[in-house]
Amino acid sequence: MAFTQNKTIDITGKVLELSSKQPVNYASVIIVDAKTKKNINGTTTHDDGTFNLSTNSSKFHIEISFIGYKTKVINEFIIKNNSINLGTIFLTEDLAQLNEVIVEAEVSKTQFKLDKRIFNIGKDLSSTGASALEILNNVPSVNVNIEGAISLRGSQGVQILINGKPSVIASDGGNALGTITADMIERIEVITNPSAKYDAEGTSGIINIILKKEERKGLNGSASLNLGTPTNHSFGLSLNRRTEKFNLFSQLGVGYRKLPNDRLSINKDLINNTTLNSSGTEYRNETFYNIILGTDYHINDNNVLTLSGSYAYEVEDQPSATNFSFTNESNTNASVWKRTEETEATNPKYQYELQYKKDFDDYEDHMLLFSALGRFFGKKQASNFEDTTIAGDNRDNLQKTRTDFDEANYTFKLDYTKPFNDVFTIETGAQYVLNNVSNDYEVQNFENGNYVTDANQTNIFDFNQNVLGIYGTAAYEGEKWGVKIGLRLENTDLETLLKNTNAQNKQNYANLFPSLHASYKITDAYSLQIGYSKRVYRPRLWDLNPFFNIRNNFNIRTGNPDLKPEFTDSYELTNIYNIGKASINFGIYYRYTTDAIERSVSTFENNVNTFKPLNLGTTSAVGIEFNGKYPVANWLIFNGDINYNAFKRKGTFNNSSINFDADQWTSKLTSKLKLPADIDFEITGNYTSKTETVQGNEAEVIFADLGLRKKILKGKGVINLSVRDIFASRIEKYETIQPNFYLYNENQRGRFITLGLSYGFGKGEAMEYAGKRR
Structure with missing residues (x-):
């Protein structure tokens, strides 16, 4: 002393x-x-x-x-x-902790808690310059396909949160997750079996993306510059200013990128023996800007008021071209033509939030939290299509489409946590979410020298959904074991309207969502966790909206206004081992889903494939999951993730049974080496097996990413090089095999190389004031 x-x-x-x-x-x-x-x-x-x-x-x-x-x-x-x-x-490690086991490596730190896993971002080399979607694809149990669809343990229906709350950045309506880069993300929480405290939305669970908001003394910040090929350039700046009463935080991002997507499709009419082939490259070129501003005002030691807002703006250009050929029953080319697209779109997104947090003096976690959140997403898009005949039958044609889209969402939430002593805690709260959407879509065909509106493909679609939820949980945390039970009640009021045809769909339903989590420490090196929760996937706008993009007018995706919600009962058992330097986590899970939504069910007519989501019976899935980390030496560390699930589908489609059994497994292996000259090297391999679908199958996918990092300027600066899909092998292939038709679709993004430079500045001193909780 x-x-x-x-x-x-x-x-x-x-x-x-x-x-x-x-x-x-x-x-x-x-x-x-x-x-x-x-x-x-x-x-x-x-x-x-x-x-x-x-x-x-x-x-x-x-x-x-x-x-x-x-x-x-x-x-x-x-x-x-x-x-x-x-x-x-x-x-030294504290093995006596019950509800949290840390698996620490230089790659990333992983925390296992009673009802979630936390993956801290920032040191994965292959994530340099990557977007949030690409970061998610490196998280165990999470997969992001080439279309940007997110799945957890092989199932979609995942709820994405930003800083614990719904956000326009994570909405289905836009591509704003692409505007968040790895430099802006602090950690990702994966909640496979959420407790009743969380919104019941998302049958597969919840993924919560926590953005950085440093609390350092004085002015601190970091800047990052990324250059990539294909064109993928971005600049990010994060600033933080902390005083005794205020914590001011801001982030600024700007970038430009070109996202090519090579597509190949084959549509075979097995009755008339005709084939339509289409292939080409679709581009989505984006200039994007985003800014986040906010402040924490520490009224006193126990009361904090936070006001924050974010704004993102995207300008899209889509110069795409598709080559078509039609082969008749004599196996000769009857027609060859080219379809070009010119699309321009602007996507403004903004969000604002007021949050109040009150801490109480008796226990550290005794608190009251209220938040009011508003968010908006808009899209104005205009497209011109031209078909030009190259050979055979005349296919010359001109089309236009116009989209005016507006979405407003408001969330009001109140949470109260009360520990009665060191081992017993209750939580209660309520949430009200209002979602209002209008989509004005028009298709025009060029006829007799003029553009004429196509009434069959033009309408205004209104979508209004309000969800009220209340919950309560109780938790006991002892030295050897802990248990948490909860119950949530939600009432959903949904209404859709096609204004031009006055077609309506109204749904009102109330449901109970129980949850149970428990943990037991058998030894200092071995713990067990169990969990159960009931979840719901409510059809979202893009599931219900019957309008579609006619980029390829022989492969048309449309929504289904009559789609019903699907409900899932989810059970899991997780084993956590700590054996010397190694950490192993082995889990078994079971999910049972009613009114299961199959998202791409095809119908076929005149060589046109129209696919949309449908409720098709039930799905039951049994799976095993393995995560492990082993530091072979100070210079070599391995991280692995394997997920296998076998599922049964039962239901009917077009009065025919679609019952079948299938399975799928995914795996990731990451190795990191420390090289001389303070250089780190990392490589990650990914594999997804072939699996059966309701109408066909999805092919296996295998690809690898790598990264290099070199520290400079005494650790203040870092140079990163990342290569995603090193061998350009990430190709998604889908087959639909039916008695009357055969479909084949293939998508590929290709290899992405990014060089990044980041620099941190400021004192970097964490500040903790007397009596203040952090």
Whole structure:
């Protein structure tokens, strides 16, 4: 313990993990007043585990802590020339923690909690310059296909949240997740079996993307510049200013990219023995801007008011071309033509939120939280299509489409958490979500020298859905075991209207959503977790909207206004092992879904494939999941993820049974090597097996990503190189095999290479005020 005059004392040191001798970055280093026990000053360790801070106090001790490790308290040290050098400090794992097991590696830190898994982002090399969608594809159990559809454990119907709340950035209506880059993301939470506290939406679970909002003393920030091929350039700037009362945070992003998509389709009429082939490259060129501004106002030690807003704007250009050929029953080309598209669109998105949080003095987690959230998404799009005959029958044709889309969403939420003692806690709250959408869509055909509206493909579609939910949970957390039970009630009021034809669909239904989570520590190295929850997938706008893009007018996707919600009962059992340096997590899960939605059911007429979502009976799935990490040495670490599920479909389509059994498995393996000259190398392999669908099958997919990182400027700067889909092997192939027709579709994005430079500035000193909870 120090006894000095009021002079500034500089304190330095380095924190390592005892067993692996790896640096512990972001560990908390706090100077504590010896008499009052209040925190005087604090910081967090850098990437190499080092730290430095100072104090004018005369009597103090030093505490060093990190989640999952035992806190180190240092009372004895030598002050020389007004400085203290603590040297190397080793932290040991705290195996007594019940609800959280940390799997730490330099690649990313993974936290296992009672009802979620947390993946901290920032060190995965192959994520350089990547968007949120690409980051998600590197998270265990999560898959993002070439169309951007997100699935969890092989199933879609996932609810995406931003900072714990619905967001226009994550909405189905836009592509705004692409405007969030890896530099802006702090962590991703994967909740496969959400408790009743969470919105019941999302049959496969919830993915919560937490954006960075640093709380550092003074002005701090980081800047990143990324250059890529195909064209993928972006610049991001994050700034944070912290004072005693205010925490001001902002993020700015701007970029331009070209997203080519090579497509191949074959439509075979097996009755008339005709074939239509189409192939070409679709482009979506985007200029995007986004800004996030907000402030936390610390009214006092127990009350915080947050006001934040975000704005994103996209300008799209889609110069696409598709080549068609029609082969008749004599197996000769009857016609060859080319269809070109010129599309321009603007997509404004904005969001605003007011949040109030009150902490109570009796227990750390005793709090009241209220938030009001508003968000808007708009799209104005105009497309021109031209068919030009190359050979054979005349196919010359001109078409236009126009889209005016507006969506407004408002969410009001109240949450209250009350611990009664150190082991028993209850939660309760309510949420009301209002969603209003209007989509004005028009198709015009060129006839007799004029553009004429096609009444069969033109209409105004209105979508209004209001959901009211209330919940309660109770949790017991003892030394050896814990349990959490909950119940949520939700009432849904849905109405859709096609204005031009006055076709309506009204639904009103109320449902109970129970949940159960439990954990038991058998030994210090082995724990068990179980979970159950009931979930719902409510058809979203793009599931219901009957309008479509006619880019390829022989392969048409349309919505289904009569689609019903699907409900899923989800069960899981997870085993968590810590064996020396290795961490292994093995889980078994079961899901049963009623009114299961099949999202691409095809009908075929005149070589035109029209596909839309339908409710087709029930699905039951049994799966196993394996996650593991093993540091072979200080310079080599392996992370692996394997997921296998076998499912049964039961139902009818067009008065015919579609009962079948099938299975699928996915796997990822990441290896990281530390090379000389402070260079890190990382490579990730991904594999998804072939699987059967209601009408055909999906082919296997295998691809690999790699990354290199070099620290510069004493660790303040980092140069990254990433290559996604190294071998250009990520090709998605779909077959539809029916008695009367055969369909084949193939999509490929290709290889993406990105070079990134990032630089952090500011003091980087974490600040914790006396008596204030962080």
